[in-house]
Amino acid sequence: MDNQTVYKVKDSVDLFLSDERYIMAYYLNTRQRKSFKTNKEMILLIEQIDGSHTVQELKEYMADNHDIDSQSVDFVLLLMEKNRLITPIKVKENILSEDECNRYSRQINYFSEFLGSEEEGFYAQKKLMNTNILIFGCGAIGGDVATELVMAGVKNITLFDYDTVEYSDLARHMYYRNNYVGKSKVSALKEELQKIDCSVKVHTIDEGMKPNSDVEQYIRKADFVVNTLDEPYIGYTSSKISRCCIRYNIPHYIAGGFDAHLASTGELIIPHVTPCVECYAGYFKEKLKGWKPKEHPVQERYTEMGGLASMSLFSASFAATEIIKYIxxxxxxxxxxxxxxxxxxxDLSLTYLNVMKNDNCPVCGGDVL
Structure with a gap:
């Protein structure tokens, strides 16, 4: 153990003494609890871990005041670090600027709970900031996903959509304002994202998805792709986008929240790891074998599809959480x-499909690379 390291108890951990024999640890972010058998000397050592003393100073204090050898101090510190109770204090300026540290401090605190150390939390934040994200579709789902990702620190984002803001959109699209009616969705969303973070770089593509659309040129420049386009329909756009992403080994998210699936979660697709869009298509083909939809008496019902802002936000927030976890x-x-x-x-019940990765899938199967 480096004697010049300075430790502190993690901000997301509460420690308290129980029956004078156990240290109880409560991990605030993950809501986990752990208990550790302790003694008087260990408690005295923990009281000195306040972010201002080096390991060497802790050893000297325990030796001079309580006749505890340095090996015992090392053992306790390593045990506490292994169990994510303490974290070394590192110089952060080489990872994030002071302004970035302040802006994302609570988020970094949350990240470090899963990663083990505060330093790893800073690197996780940096990964988000360095990721180029392409979002197809700037409706209720795509707009909310973009908003949450920029709030989380994404600095480079590309928006793809051809549509304009309609008056009915104001009831479902969290970022739209009255003055945006008639304005292109990509430009309206760009304006809102830059209000959240003036440093975010937003590139807009005012296009629709067509059979001859060359989306590959955009996908190849991205580190991560999100699809929320339901025109001409979600199955077509997802297949076109996912096949291209897998070809270039680009992770992507096919969002939920459309038509009859207003609060579906969507799915994260990691090429050759998770089921791909074609795996899902095969699953539905098998499950729906022999089923034929009945003709609906109303032919023109596109504009009559229901929607609720809170349900769209659920789908978008679920997607944003999964995307952040992955990146x-x-x-x-x-x-x-x-x-x-x-x-x-x-009843707010959440059920998942039983979709497995198909090793013989023509798009992502074991022999397709």
Whole structure:
């Protein structure tokens, strides 16, 4: 252990003594609890870990005042660090600026709970800030996802949409204002994002998705892609975008929150790790075998599809959380990714589909690289 390291108790951890024999740790961000058997000398050492003493100073204090050897001090400090109770204080200026540290301090605190140290939390924040994100669709879902990602620190974002803001959008699109009616969605959203963070770089593409659209030129420049385009329909746009992303090994998110799936979670797709869009298509093909939709008596009902801002926000927030977890490296995504789920309005139950990665998938299967 480096004797010049300075430790502090993590900001997200509460420590308290129980029955004079146990140190109880409560991890505020993850709501976990742990207990550690202790003694008087260990308690005296913990009282000195206040972010101002080096390891060497702690050893000298314990030796001079309590006749405790340096090996015992090392053992306790290593145990506490391993269990994410304490974190070394590092110089942050080489990772983030002082302004960035202040702006994202609470978020970095949250990240470090999952990563182990405060320093790793700063690097996780830096990853977000350095990621180029492309969002297809700037409606209720795409707009909310963009807003939450910029609030989280994403500094480079590209918006793709051809539509304009309509009056009915004001009831569902969290970022729209009355003065945006008639304005292109990409320009209206860009204006709002730059109000959140004047340093964010927003590139706009005022186009629609068509069979001959060359979206590959945009996808290849991105580090992460989000699809919320439901025109001409979500299955088509998702297939076109996902196939291209997998070709270039680009992670992407197919968002929920459309038509009959107003509060669906969507799905994170990591090429050759998670099920891809084609895997989902195969799943639905099998599940819906023999089913035929009944003809609806109302032919022109596109503008009559229901919507609720809070349900759109659920889908967008779920997507933003999964995207942040992946980019920042907060979890082992190959083990903890979620397949698509559906939130039911009546009882708020959330159920997930039983979709598995298809090793024989023509798009992401084992032999397709």
């Amino acid at each position: 920042a490296g907060l979890v082992n995504i190959s083990e903890e990714y979620k397949v698509r789920g559906e939130l039911l309005f009546s």
